[in-house]
Amino acid sequence: MKTVMGSTTDLKQMFALGDLGLMIKDLPTAEEAYKRAALMPGGEERARRGLGLVAKQKEVARQDLTMADDPPKKAQIKSSLDKYRAAIYENPRVPEARLGYAVVLQKDKPEKASNLKQAITQYKALLDLETELPQKEAKRISRRIAALQERAYKLSQREKGYC
Numbered sequence: 145m146k147t148v149m150g151s152t153t154d155l156k157q158m159f160a161l162g163d164l165g166l167m168i169k170d171l172p173t174a175e176e177a178y179k180r181a182a183l184m185p186g187g188e189e190r191a192r193r194g195l196g197l198v199a200k201q202k203e204v205a206r207q208d209l210t211m212a213d214d215p216p217k218k219a220q221i222k223s224s225l226d227k228y229r230a231a232i233y234e235n236p237r238v239p240e241a242r243l244g245y246a247v248v249l250q251k252d253k254p255e256k257a258s259n260l261k262q263a264i265t266q267y268k269a270l271l272d273l274e275t276e277l278p279q280k281e282a283k284r285i286s287r288r289i290a291a292l293q294e295r296a297y298k299l300s301q302r303e304k305g306y307c
Contacts, residue, residue, distance in 0.1 A: 149177055155184045162194050166201065169236050174198050205235035212244055224248045242270040250292070257303055260296035264289055 152158050158181040165174030175198045182191035212227030228245035231238065246266035249259045267289050271282060 149173070149180070155181060155187045158184065159187070159190060159194070162191075166194070166197055169201070169234065171198055171201055171205075171235055172237060201234060205231050205238060205241070208234055209238065209241050209244070212241070212248075221248060221252050225252065237273060239270050239273040242266045242273065246270070255299060257296045257300035260292050260299065264292050264296065267292070 149158070149161055152161060158177050162174045162177035162181060165171065165177055175195065178191045178194035178198065181187040181194070208227050208231035212224050212231055214224075225245070225248055228241055228248060231241040232245060235241070243266070246263040249263040249266070252259050267285055271277065271285060274282075277285075
């Protein structure tokens with residue numbers, strides 16, 4: 145989308161990119177498209193509305209993330225899982241939501257292989273999103289992924305009755 149945005153000089157196309165970014169929950173791209181459109185003649189009002197929608201989506205995602213962070217302290221894991229899922233759906237590019245979801249998935253009882261596999265997916269997404277993560281932290285998360293893969297394999301074998 146960044147490449148298309150860089151070559152777009154038409155106001156309608158810029159709004160289309162912003163609207164598309166908003167629809168697919170790519171909020172940084174949508175925000176950038178609306179900001180560029182605001183600088184073009186005749187696009188200020190619609191760009192302001194678009195930026196308002198982006199801000200609203202970010203706020204909803206932030207609220208879901210905040211609400212998701214609270215319940216695990218009170219042992220309300222299922223509620224927390226739902227809120228993390230909602231936060232990720234609202235803004236998939238928030239690494240804190242991915243990390244929180246992965247941690248809470250590991251705490252869910254009874255322990256299931258599917259939850260551990262989902263936690264692995266979330267940790268991998270976290271590594272992809274956090275490009276400036278310190279090397280030490282990235283290695284720690286990679287080791288956690290490896291350990292979870294092993295546990296998930298053993299649990300799936302047990303669930304299938306092979307053990």
